[in-house]
Amino acid sequence: xTEINSLSDIVKNGLCIGCGLCxxxxxxxxxxxxxxxxxxxxxxxxxxxxxxxxxxxxxxCPGVIVEGLxxxxxxxxxxxxxxxxxxxxxxxAWSTDDKIRFESSTGGLLNGLSLYLLESKxxxxxxxxxxxxxxxxxxxxxxxxxxxxxxxxxxxSRYGPASPLxxxxxxxxxxxxxxxxxxxxxxxxxxxxxxxDERVNKLCKYLLTLVCGGxxxxxxxxxxxxxxxxxxxxxxxxxxxxxxxxxxxxxxxKDEREYDREYNSFWGEESTWxxxxxxxxxxxxxxxxxxIAALDTWRGGSPKxxxxxxxxxxxxxxxxxxLLNEAVNAGYIKIxxxxxxxxxxxxxxxxxxxxKAVYARHLxxxxxDVPTLNTxxxxxxxxxxxxDNEFNLKEEEGISSRIKKI
Numbered sequence: 001x002t003e004i005n006s007l008s009d010i011v012k013n014g015l016c017i018g019c020g021l022c023x024x025x026x027x028x029x030x031x032x033x034x035x036x037x038x039x040x041x042x043x044x045x046x047x048x049x050x051x052x053x054x055x056x057x058x059x060x061c062p063g064v065i066v067e068g069l070x071x072x073x074x075x076x077x078x079x080x081x082x083x084x085x086x087x088x089x090x091x092x093a094w095s096t097d098d099k100i101r102f103e104s105s106t107g108g109l110l111n112g113l114s115l116y117l118l119e120s121k122x123x124x125x126x127x128x129x130x131x132x133x134x135x136x137x138x139x140x141x142x143x144x145x146x147x148x149x150x151x152x153x154x155x156x157s158r159y160g161p162a163s164p165l166x167x168x169x170x171x172x173x174x175x176x177x178x179x180x181x182x183x184x185x186x187x188x189x190x191x192x193x194x195x196x197d198e199r200v201n202k203l204c205k206y207l208l209t210l211v212c213g214g215x216x217x218x219x220x221x222x223x224x225x226x227x228x229x230x231x232x233x234x235x236x237x238x239x240x241x242x243x244x245x246x247x248x249x250x251x252x253x254k255d256e257r258e259y260d261r262e263y264n265s266f267w268g269e270e271s272t273w274x275x276x277x278x279x280x281x282x283x284x285x286x287x288x289x290x291x292i293a294a295l296d297t298w299r300g301g302s303p304k305x306x307x308x309x310x311x312x313x314x315x316x317x318x319x320x321x322x323l324l325n326e327a328v329n330a331g332y333i334k335i336x337x338x339x340x341x342x343x344x345x346x347x348x349x350x351x352x353x354x355x356k357a358v359y360a361r362h363l364x365x366x367x368x369d370v371p372t373l374n375t376x377x378x379x380x381x382x383x384x385x386x387x388d389n390e391f392n393l394k395e396e397e398g399i400s401s402r403i404k405k406i
Contacts, residue, residue, distance in 0.1 A: 014277035015063030020163030039218030068377030092336030214275030291320030359384035360395035
């Protein structure tokens with residue numbers, strides 16, 4: 001199997017998700033993150049990276065290694081599921097602020113928790129991803145210090161390419177407590193970094209994530225605006241969803257033209273999502289190493305219409321459990337009915353299929369002499385062994401055919 005000896009090896013083999021942590025480690029003088037012709041954020045080496053720095057990168061890169069919840073974070077009272085991993089509790093949950101709940105994706109759980117952390121002064125800032133101010137179809141990482149900064153940046157779901165970790169060392173260097181909100185692969189990278197940088201666990205107090213359907217290539221967003229004969233430079237607002245649940249895909253131009261599309265007509269079949277290749281081989285799209293993972297709660301896996309917005313919360317750690325309870329007691333979050341794993345299965349059937357398929361996909365990469373992810377604590381081989389041979393073979397062959405499209 002081909003070995004990984006450079007950043008370009010990670011990129012050309014489709015393993016890079018564009019998280020930006022490599023740039024945060026090496027510096028902007030060494031690595032540039034830019035949009036490729038295929039609509040992916042990818043690192044490019046500007047100046048030779050010292051071998052010591054490269055080793056630091058590959059030891060944390062979510063295109064190289066992904067692991068489950070660290071043993072020291074597993075509470076003695078935690079339950080365990082073969083697909084969903086460790087959890088302490090499962091609840092419906094949503095923001096008590098009607099505006100946050102309406103404007104956010106689903107029920108505003110992550111924004112509500114973030115706001116509580118800021119206003120209770122448990123953290124100094126939130127490191128999260130928002131719409132780029134002058135290019136709202138693109139995303140940028142941001143340090144938000146108050147409610148206005150947190151919520152006035154179109155910070156609800158950003159499905160396109162983003163580099164949430166490109167400012168992570170900048171955040172650490174401030175020597176102030178903060179929380180991170182990002183994708184499961186970003187959380188995994190932070191957990192890996194914590195093994196060698198003691199500042200991570202000291203300063204990054206909370207890791208909050210979403211159950212992730214994958215990061216779409218920029219070309220999908222481009223096709224959307226072009227269907228209305230709109231150019232990117234004309235945009236003043238680009239919103240993937242929100243303002244209702246699920247809300248509509250919505251754009252507004254600088255000259256006040258408005259266009260939208262119903263959620264299911266844009267996302268529709270998963271095969272049309274145009275997600276990164278890395279997402280197709282993701283061993284953890286469910287935030288196993290987070291403190292809390294938020295998810296949509298549509299029975300059968302897709303919305304049947306608009307509703308008020310109800311997240312489900314997978315509370316994975318004691319820290320996450322305490323945070324949720326404190327936010328509820330302080331009036332920021334409302335808790336609904338307790339849920340069971342069978343409910344989570346019903347809300348996210350595609351995640352079950354992905355988790356069962358991913359080890360076969362990794363085998364398909366290996367058989368094609370393509371490097372794949374190192375994993376630990378995610379049970380993907382055990383799930384593979386429980387599948388029927390026909391299913392596994394189909395997944396192996398399917399991923400092999402996609403390699404040519406990387």
